[in-house]
Amino acid sequence: MPPKRKADQAAPTAAGPTGRKAAAKAGGGRTTRGGKTTAVGARAESVDAVQTARAQAGDYLTTAQGVRLPDTDHSLKAGSRGPTLLEDFHLREKITHFDHERIPERVVHARGAAAHGTFTAYGNATAASKAGFLQQGRETPVFVRFSTVLGSRGSADTVRDVRGFAVKFYTEEGNFDLVGNNMPVFFIQDGIKFPDIIHAGKPHPDREIPQAQSAHDTFWDFVSLHTEATHHVMWAMSDRGIPRSYRTMEGFGVHTFRLVNGDGATALAKFHWKPVAGVHSLVWEEAQLAAGTDPDFHRRDMADGIENGAPLEFELGLQLFPDSADETFEGIDLLDPTKLVPEELAEVQLVGKLTLDRNPTNYFAETEQVAFHTGNLVPGIEVTNDPLMQARLFSYLDTQLTRLGGPNFTQLPINCPHAAVNDNLRDGMHQTAVHQGVSPYLPNSIDAAPRPAREDEGGYVQVPREIEGRAVRENPVSFADHFSQATLFWASMSEVEKVHIVEAFTFELGKCYEQPIRERMLGVLANVDADLCAAVAEGLGLPAPAGAPAEVVPSPALSQVPPGPGSITGRVIGVFAAPGADLAGITKLRRAVEARGAVLRLIAPLGGVVKRARSEQIVERTLLTTRSIEYDAVVVAGGIPDFTDIKLSILLGELFRHCKVIAAWGDGDQVLTAAGIDTTAPGVVVGESVAKPFTAELLDTVGLHRVWERAAQVMAS
Template sequence: MSDKPLAKQTHEDVVGNPKTDELAKNREDGYGEFLTTNQGLRINDDQNSLKAGERGPTLLEDFILREKITHFDHERIPERVVHARGVAAHGYFQAYDDNANLSRAAFLQPGAVTPVFTRFSTVAGSRGSSDMARDVRGFAVKFYTEEGIFDLVGNNIPVFFIQDATKFPDFIHAVKPEPHNEIPQAASAHDTFYDFISTNPETSHMLLWVMSDRGLPRSLRMMEGFGIHAFRLVNAEGKARFVKFHWKPTLGTHSVAWEEAQQISGKDPDFHRRDLWNSIEGGAYPEWELGVQVVEEEDERKFDFDILDSTKLIPEELVPVIKLGKMVLNRNVDNYFAETEQVAFCLSHIVPGIDFSNDPLLQGRLFSYLDTQLKRLGGPNFHEIPINRSLAPIHNGQRDGHMRQTINKGNVAYGVNLLNDNYPRQAKQSQGGFTSTYERVEGHKIRLRSKSFVDHYSQAKLFWNSQTAAEKMHIVKALRFELSHVQKVEVQARTLVQLAQIDHDLVSRVAEGLGMAVPSAEGVQLNLAVPADGDAAYYQSAPAKQDDANSAALSISVNSPINAGKTSIKTRHIAILATDGADVGAIGELMTTLMAEGAQTAIVATHLGKLKGTDGQEVLINWTFQATSSVLFDAVYVAGGASSVQKLTQDADAVRFVNEAFRHCKPIAASAEGVDLLKAASYPGATDILGADGVITSADNKVAGLAQEFIKAIGYHRFWSRELKSMPA
């Protein structure tokens, strides 16, 4: 072994040196005493990006952030690192009344119609994973405006897990399959995710959202979308205002049950993308209204949270959502790869009248998205791929590069120039030129998060308080399921400590399911996400105040404001259970009534072909019980007819079909002898099916009255009250 200082040793000296062998092993394993850059520089703080003042913009100088995110962005080829499994469609956005007082953006002016391309996605899973994983859903919209491309890149949840973009690679590494065995796929129920959750308290708010019904949308057409960050809208006079973007679905916001989602993943892992495709092909075009919450610049600091903190939302009771226009998706893609897979969304793609805030998560994402597209799509010319092309003309001095499609003419590719009379020249603001919002920035060059970001539990408590009893039950069950899959007891215990800071009832119910002690909210709070030389107290949040504050807009129950008045059954899938010997006349009458309301019906029987009715009438059968499942439908009707019902009650699959629909709290109807199948499907020890909410029956085959009651029940979506009466869903 050489006695030379390590820095002066040669390669030969290092070989066989136990000390350097251990250093090499640490380097290969990714472990060591100190965190370093890829050049070996020891890092003092990689939890906060370098900013101009603690609430100021992120600096390009931050080589630690750039190295960390660049490496992360380039980890996968060619699949997206996140949002790999997606589905998309074309459509248009039409602005409502005059929004000129808010923004000069041309696509927001009265009556303006702008083509759009919208991509929905899961976050954690690969391209081959299921649509129905418990996950955040991406909601990205590309506006092809006359002033250029505007990309509104968001999710179906209004907040995020982290506050600073430099932590994004850490978070995704934690939630993705564990690297040593690539398990589990598209799931957060494992050790590394909850290790991250338990040591980063800022994740608490988002955790509850994902564990809620929002993490299991009924369809992409029935979920909200959010821009997450605070942006700015700027009008023609240069007046800027902070805004938060919202997409509100016209069909309301609905979910499925967790057990149901698991079954759908096996029955039809393409459930969401198939639903979107079929709805558009059938002319039932999905619609969302775009709205904004507006905060005047002088009111930026008036709240008890920081609007630049992406782990916080602005309650709609404090700042209502103003509707700006409607998006309609009316055309499916022609080629999945060319469009859905090659579309490139970048947060930095904006137009005059829209600008950024100093949200540190947004600031880092401005770099990350562009860097990702450079890697995935081969270089700087990804904007020439047809799906990414701007409808506005492009004139600049940018030339050549990998995969260049444009053949630029002439000998001038620079500015300022006189050989081409200085064309293309800069545009004045009055000529549509983009100008960044004037903002004075002062502060030390520092790696520090604003103290106004340090309240990690109050809004999590607000979300919990705002849920109905059934919605709270779903959160508790989800956390029990997730933490039951965590192998390390210490990780479970640390997560319970974080839940204790939110609400005692919440942590007590989760701990009970795990068979663990309930920790005190006043106990030691773990926060390892503190710089090496940082003040732990500076980064430490107090527990949530034990008050009963709530926001009705955070619930997606049928009675919540988001679903108020949205009782249409348009596009709902109704299963009609019948076989030979059924009352075909009654079936036809019910189908006609339901389809007139926009619902879709399918006959499910014991065999394919034609169903022969009691009076000799015949009707085409769509599915057998072996080929489909109750989880693929929104409601169930059992037709009358003694012979038909007798066969169904003796068919285990038919009985299970009704039983599962009831377990999953769906509307159920039956007429005449069809009621006997409901009796056969009753769940032992639970509320009798015939006496339950959302179950409509009639003693005869006159379905007119039954149909109207059934329509009302379908519009209610789910009867979660059954769960509260011991019926598991």
């Protein structure tokens, strides 16, 4: 039988290649096929697994043909020491299938993790779009895949990179894919340059290094010559390039879309995903530690959080603009994917909530085989002439043909629409639908179906537009401004964020072997900001060239530093205890932490249990098996004033250096002092007991994400 799934896991909704939902039947006896009821063996099982996307049925091990097997540990041989016989069909089938289990990984976004969930519309977007899934109270199943861009499937989660944020809405009108990133702009303006930026960012073709990194010559050679990438490079070098988790990461549709309402009126729009948990990042040392000690850091955080009852939550927002003839807003070209519109100029209107609360059942079947496509649109949402978007309309469809083995990848369970499908697409590799009728063409008078749908019947009808122009290979003049928005981003950062950007540029350019590349990139930064250029130049030991930065008005919305405490749902707080520790206090702390939606983990010197008198608590981490990256705060329990251990000192030292919260109650502050922690420093919370004032201060400070007041006295990046 299939292994029992946990409550947070479920296979894709049971939808066949025609979009029809199939009801699973269990057990033997009689089964129905095509309206006919057939008797089957008393011990046979229903094979509705094909329709319901479950792969296993029955109690016995079988071949792929359903033949029961008595042994799968030994091949068929001529005697126990003789040669293996070719007639061993089980051996041949087992090895042949194993040899073909892998499929090509994605050219980009190969490393990813995903979750199922639901999108619930607030209803306030109906004035802008007639899309059904945006109607008041409409709940739509979704599947969301987060990813890095440059790294291979086996690379680390926490590398400095752009993150993919792709959402598949299984709407009643067909699938809608919003295929975005965690940054609102991109490196290039025209999709024809996509192979160039990716070839430059990928490992060098001679040695296949470095993996999942931009800190090398070819990347910086390209972006220093290709200055339209400057704005996106600023985002990548900021803390946005190393998010704390998927739940604390913004998402953006990048491009400008055209929305159409029920009256046919249009508006231009940009999509935003706003995380309920706030926007937070790692610091650079954390990212490096995580890449080595837990390469699965982000996917583990998401899966564990969902399993612990802390779903990922985002709100969908829209920036709306008049659909003017020049497709600009406040002088910003809306067709330029290297530009954003500051939220202070166009408010983000929240129109729905995304809740991710179910982990996939099978990584390959769902996360690996899901196929997103920017051209998967529903009535009410259209594309624009953004030249990067136009190329993506081809690329995302084309890449699936090789990766998923032909044109029928839409029949894979994770890709199946939940709306009825009745097309004239036939045959091809991996065809699983059994089509009926003899006339897969239109018009026809034989089957008289399917018939085209009028707009009032839900047909997708593009808004008529006049299109004229000469065939040229050139960009609009407005695309030529490569620096002003990079300057805007820099000017909008807090001081600590600016320090991190300087250190990121210095680190990355310091990894380049060719000095002319460093010098050329300094010339680019000189046109962004003189102080930025001077600071990076100092770190590289090179002179700072002069530039001509633009005068800009900062956009506070671009900064990640929160104005006050936020949600701590899904956060992890460690509590250190040893034999003799105040276990009653730990119990009180656990209740307070869980009441705020966070998780408490007990750390101890050794595994097993921690005891005091007749009480005991189960150890979840030991000093040998844990590292500071797992925690948003660590608390030392009272009752063990004389405890010392170099591993605990390292753990607490990292937390202090990374500006995280450290706390202790009772005589636990003596443990902090022995470990070299200044108990009077900002973000170090001490109390006599686990009383409400202590837990409130502790958890509110965790809600700030970092104690940036401490940054000046430590190397926070």
